[in-house]
Amino acid sequence: MKLSCLQENLAKGLSIVGRAVATRSTLPVLSNILLATDESRLKLSATNLEISVNCWVGANVTEEGAITVPARLLTDFVNSLPPERIDLSLIARTQTLNLRCGRYEANIKGIDAQEFPIILVPEEDKASQFATADLAKMIDRVVFAAATDESRPVLTGVHTELTPQGVTFAAADSYRLSVVSSPIPKAPAERISIIIPARALQELRRISGEAESVTMLVSSARNQVFFRMPEVELISQLVEGTFPDYRQIIPTTYNTRMVATTADLLQALRMAAIFARDAANIVRLQILPNEGGMGRLIVSATSAEHGDNVSELDVTVEGQPIEIAFNVRYLLDALEVIDTAQVALETRDPTSPGVIKPVGGQDFVHIIMPMHIAR
Amino acid sequence: MAEPQRWIIHVDLDAFFASVEELLNPELRGKPLVVGGAPGSRGVVASASYAARAYGIRSAMPVAQALRLCPDLIVLPHHFEEYAKRSAAVMAILHEITPAVEQISIDEAFLDVTGCERLWGPPVEIGRLIQRRVRDEVSLPVSLGIASNKLVAKIACDLGKPQGLVFVPTGTEASFLAPLPIERLWGVGKVTGARLRRLGIQTIGDLAAWDVESLERMLGKAGRALHTAALGQDASPIAGHRERHSISQERTFAQDLGDPEALGRTLLGMSEDLAARLRERHMVAQEVRIKLRYPDFRTITRQVKLPQPTDQAQVIHAHAAALFQKHWRPGERLRLLGLAVGGLLEGGGYQLDLFADVDKRRIRLNRALDEIRRRFGPEAITRASLAGRRGRRGD
DSSP: OEEEEEHHHHHHHHHHTTTTSSSSSSSSGEEEEEEEETTTEEEEEOOSSSEEEEEEOOOOEEEEEEEEEHHHHHHHHHHOOOOOOOEEETTTTTTTTEEETTTTEEEEOOOOOGSOOOOOOOTTTTTEEEEEEHHHHHHHHHGGGGGOTTGGGGGGGEEEEETHHHHHHHHHHHHSSEEEEEOOOOOSOEEEEEEEHHHHHHHHHHOOTSSSSSEEEEEETSSEEEOOSSSSEEEEOOOOOOOGGGGGGGSOOOOOEEEEEEEHHHHHHHHHHHHTTTTTTEEEEEEEEEGGGEEEEEEEEEETTTTTEEEEEEEEEEEOOEEEEEEEEHHHHHHHOOOOEEEEEEHHHSTSEEEEEEEOOSEEEEOOOHHHHHO | OOOOOEEEEEEEEHHHHHHHHHHHOGTTSSSSSEESTTTTOOOOOEOHHHHHHOOOOOOOHHHHHHHHTTTTTEEEEHHHHHHHHHHHHHHHHHHHHHEEEEEEEEEEEEEEEEEEEEHHSHHOOOOOOOHHHHHIIIOEEEEEEESSSSHHHHHHHHHHHHOOEEEOTTTTTHHHHSSSBBBSSSSSOHHHHHHHHTTTOBBHHHHHHHOHHHHHHHTHHHHHHHHHTTOOOOOOGGGGGSSSSSSEEEEEEEEEOOHHHHHHHHHHHHHHHHHHHHHHOOOOOOOOEEEEEEEOOOEEEEEEEEEEEEHHHHHHHHHHHHHEEEEEOOOEEEEEEEEESSSOTTEEEOOSSHHHHOHHHHHHHHHHHHHHHHHOOOTTOOOOGGTTTHHHTTT
């Protein structure tokens, strides 16, 4: 293998595949990045067996070949090189990769490319297509709600349903649920329902920045999903199991509905969060209707040791007065991904889920279970 | 309504052990003496009289080193019983002034005398009263610091030693602290001190003049806390005021018990009682702890942090039972079984579960049970598996 490429391009390619490198694996080759010539490009691959990323970098290839080298070592070395041409050549006998850039040179000992896992890419027929900007926004609205602990593995994934009408993503931990839907430029003819690891979608969000659109393919065995962009490919295992029937959880009625200015509510909650830090993050919302659909929202947080904070907002209220407590972090997580000027909170009673919706957007709904308070 | 002006008094007995020794043996008065380990051994100075301190002898210094500084030094063994007796007498005086006493060691305490003016006069008068009573009734020298918070009161007390009374009026905390070396601040040890000095921060005033953001960048969260402290601000309450941090229950068995079912029932019963007590106090717990004592008095405690705070017996019992399963080997007999809930949050709450509708039903059930117990007494209602438990206790 013999090729040359630009330092900037190689560094960028390495940062794209870098997060897919296994950090704690018993298989040494998984800590490596696969470098392989692919026609007139250099293909970089990394995998932790759950998520795999391929990235192509423009190169001048004079001799075909492939090698895997330790990801950290290669990335750190390339990042510290000047933005010039790098010549790479493989010393096949010792499986050593030689890199030269100006007056700098390094030899990195590798592992035979044959040992690197092969990831098969399926046919294109069931492809869906997303506009990257829309996809990024949808991912932002659901991934934070996915569970981070493994006690219920299905909840670490994002339930993804593709229909001819578009896509619906849903994620939940035991305390909150986020559901976002959107039509997409190209939808599959049949309904597909899978669970994608939240981590894979987060990674996709990070590396899809420059592509205008993303093509998604689901393997016919329904165990892998592929995201393809012009220079980058992400392949993820799917989460096995049955996602809870979340549609049943979304309340269809309410006794109180409040509409607030998103920015004002965010500000009041951020303030309350400071005081709630030492008090299990509890924030109390008192929704008080006045005449004519108007009303007040009183946001308060109390720390037994450090003091309290109260904010009052003018809001519109429909229905009964209510006092309900939430984990303020959950409220903030949800409000931070709402981009409409106004936001609605609907609920039935202090122990029923709070439903948060952007006002004027039908595509996003977020459910948060309240906190039970002792008094 | 405006908050009342807060007044905290820090009380610290001067060279406590050494002073008690002088009291026990008046001939020693005024002589360099220390209380500590025997000089041949690896003993250190526990307390040094002021006469000894004049030689540069300090607490925690090896006795051998102290003897090099002052060859005439009198080294006395501990008389802990005498110290404990005097300490209790002093604390009793403090408790007569106010119930808000936080004893931090055998010879040190904080008093919150906020609002005590009507009863005892202004804070400085209260200070003089304490000093006079400790001298007259226990015959011991004591120093006091009086300020609007614990941090400043303690530093004021240290500065006035021995037999001092230093009063820092409200609003002058920062200027009072400003000229002092940074090591006077609680939390500034050798390492942080050296680090701050490298930044050109010599005095507490230097530290207060820095901007919080830079301190936070360099020292992390501690940077912000140090800055607040350097300004003489401290909102920490007197611990004597605070709610208890755990509630516990123990059962000592009339005969050592090894029957898993009986032990399991004991745990369930205690879970019920503790949960009811939590709800009664409007508190939730974040920890569950079990205590096992074996016939040979060997005792272990094991605890687990709950994923969510709770006041529900079922949750407490589930974690207690899991801990018990993990640490009790079948066949082992127990002399005592204890259960405690800790990490208590006042008026706290816990997160309801999205997928568990049972949560709500459980809360309603427990509320009903509590109401029945409140009206008809704790024995009025119990779980079927516990029926007979309470009755048997009286057998």
